[in-house]
Amino acid sequence: MACFGAALLVGQAHGAGLEHAFSYQGRLLDGGLPANGLYDLRFELFSAPAAGTASAAPLTNRAVRVAGGVFMVQLNFGTNVFSGASCWLEIGVRPSGLTPDDFVTLSPRQPLTPAPYALYTLQAESLIGPIHAAQLPTNVARLDLDQTFRGTVTFGGQVTIGSSNAPGLLDVRGSVRGSFSGDGAALSNVTAASLGARQMERLWRVPITLVAVTNAGNAADLNGKGAVSYDFRIGKFEVNNNQYVVFLNAMAADDAHGLYDTNMSHNAHGGIERSGVPGDYTYTVKPGFGHRPAVWVDFYDTLRFCNWLHNGQPTGRQDETTTEDGAYSLTPEALAEENVLRNPQARFWLPSDDEWYKAAYHQPFADGGEPTDYWLYPTRSNDVPISEPPPGGPTSVNSCCDGPGHATDAGAYANASTWYGTFDQAGNVQEWTEWTSEFTFLRDRRVRGGSWEYNEFYSGSGDFEFDTTDYPAPGIGFRVAGAMAP
Ligand SMILES: [Ca+2]
Numbered sequence: 001m002a003c004f005g006a007a008l009l010v011g012q013a014h015g016a017g018l019e020h021a022f023s024y025q026g027r028l029l030d031g032g033l034p035a036n037g038l039y040d041l042r043f044e045l046f047s048a049p050a051a052g053t054a055s056a057a058p059l060t061n062r063a064v065r066v067a068g069g070v071f072m073v074q075l076n077f078g079t080n081v082f083s084g085a086s087c088w089l090e091i092g093v094r095p096s097g098l099t100p101d102d103f104v105t106l107s108p109r110q111p112l113t114p115a116p117y118a119l120y121t122l123q124a125e126s127l128i129g130p131i132h133a134a135q136l137p138t139n140v141a142r143l144d145l146d147q148t149f150r151g152t153v154t155f156g157g158q159v160t161i162g163s164s165n166a167p168g169l170l171d172v173r174g175s176v177r178g179s180f181s182g183d184g185a186a187l188s189n190v191t192a193a194s195l196g197a198r199q200m201e202r203l204w205r206v207p208i209t210l211v212a213v214t215n216a217g218n219a220a221d222l223n224g225k226g227a228v229s230y231d232f233r234i235g236k237f238e239v240n241n242n243q244y245v246v247f248l249n250a251m252a253a254d255d256a257h258g259l260y261d262t263n264m265s266h267n268a269h270g271g272i273e274r275s276g277v278p279g280d281y282t283y284t285v286k287p288g289f290g291h292r293p294a295v296w297v298d299f300y301d302t303l304r305f306c307n308w309l310h311n312g313q314p315t316g317r318q319d320e321t322t323t324e325d326g327a328y329s330l331t332p333e334a335l336a337e338e339n340v341l342r343n344p345q346a347r348f349w350l351p352s353d354d355e356w357y358k359a360a361y362h363q364p365f366a367d368g369g370e371p372t373d374y375w376l377y378p379t380r381s382n383d384v385p386i387s388e389p390p391p392g393g394p395t396s397v398n399s400c401c402d403g404p405g406h407a408t409d410a411g412a413y414a415n416a417s418t419w420y421g422t423f424d425q426a427g428n429v430q431e432w433t434e435w436t437s438e439f440t441f442l443r444d445r446r447v448r449g450g451s452w453e454y455n456e457f458y459s460g461s462g463d464f465e466f467d468t469t470d471y472p473a474p475g476i477g478f479r480v481a482g483a484m485a486p
């Protein structure tokens with residue numbers, strides 16, 4: 001039996017195409033002398049210097065030429081054998097060719113030195129070139145693929161989206177989409193220069209200040225007017241241009257029903273400009289006209305405004321969900337017959353003649369009013385109002401011909417109010433009312449309260465003005481009414 005000496009590893013990783021192979025060079029003594037000739041060599045990999053089970057199938061290199069005791073073999077234990085833990089090589093040897101002898105195992109096992117050990121990185125060789133994407137584990141982010149990060153992502157530097165040169169920490173070029181929660185309370189320094197009036201106004205909601213008109217079941221005035229059997233609310237002021245322009249921007253991009261009138265722009269008393277093209281109209285308030293009452297509105301414009309309020313101030317086309325139904329069902333038939341009536345569930349509406357009358361002139365005798373419970377003028381007085389510029393006194397009014405000659409800001413006559421707390425029911429602009437049975441056969445509706453165009457007597461309770469429903473004018477506007485709990 002031959003007596004073999006230990007080998008010495010001097011191997012190294014080697015060779016493209018042999019991705020998991022390394023060269024192993026050793027020294028073999030045979031009978032105490034450097035071996036020469038052909039030998040069969042068997043290699044086994046262990047995770048311990050002694051005992052244990054092999055980490056991979058044994059490799060047998062047959063007829064290895066050994067010269068002067070030195071040999072070199074290629075060893076390839078396959079993928080994932082070198083995990084980073086320590087390992088040892090056990091070598092068996094036998095003379096090649098004639099001998100039937102079993103391998104003689106050399107002792108001790110040879111620890112693998114770092115050179116082949118670099119193979120534990122498996123593709124250390126291929127790191128010279130690109131790593132195939134398929135070899136990357138699934139938890140490695142790819143820059144050229146869609147990625148989902150399930151953990152917290154923190155960027156220590158600048159982040160750009162859609163550009164390559166961030167002027168700030170976060171630079172987004174393009175649109176930002178999605179749903180945003182929170183109330184924005186912590187937002188500051190937001191520049192909204194690029195937000196157009198229409199976009200902004202579509203986000204707003206028109207605040208309508210209403211006052212309660214109570215004393216339900218009150219008796220009518222001597223002329224039969226003013227009895228209302230329920231409590232309701234009525235606008236403290238006439239609807240102004242700031243409010244009406246929001247309505248237009250929400251509903252009149254394609255103004256199928258003529259909510260806008262060209263006189264609003266062209267006439268000196270109109271307060272709203274229109275720009276853009278049909279389907280994309282935009283509306284703005286003329287400077288200084290925001291708080292003046294909206295004028296050049298016809299009767300059905302005011303009903304559509306009430307429908308819009310009733311429906312929650314939506315944005316979009318003029319249809320049954322926006323301006324054409326809700327408080328009033330503006331069907332073609334009803335419009336043709338001019339018999340549009342308020343729907344029972346209306347939340348906002350145009351005041352009826354009796355509602356308007358009560359709000360303007362009523363004050364219970366028990367609460368300091370006249371024995372009839374009604375005043376002659378909406379100034380809590382039977383004296384003819386004083387025509388003069390605002391603010392004036394408790395009975396002052398914007399009327400012809402000692403007033404300013406145009407509509408004034410709603411509420412400008414700050415000292416002159418009704419018992420229920422409304423302003424400008426006397427003068428400023430006349431106001432459409434909903435329904436007057438004595439005139440509807442003429443297709444007319446009553447307009448109440450007088451205006452800057454008419455003298456102060458027109459604001460009296462006995463005034464008898466009416467106009468056809470399609471008649472807009474520089475001295476006619478409206479106020480809304482609503483349910484106590486809309
Ligand atoms: Ca109109």
Ligand SMILES: [Ca+2]
Pocket residue numbers: 238424425426427428429430431448449450
């Ligand atoms: Ca008025």
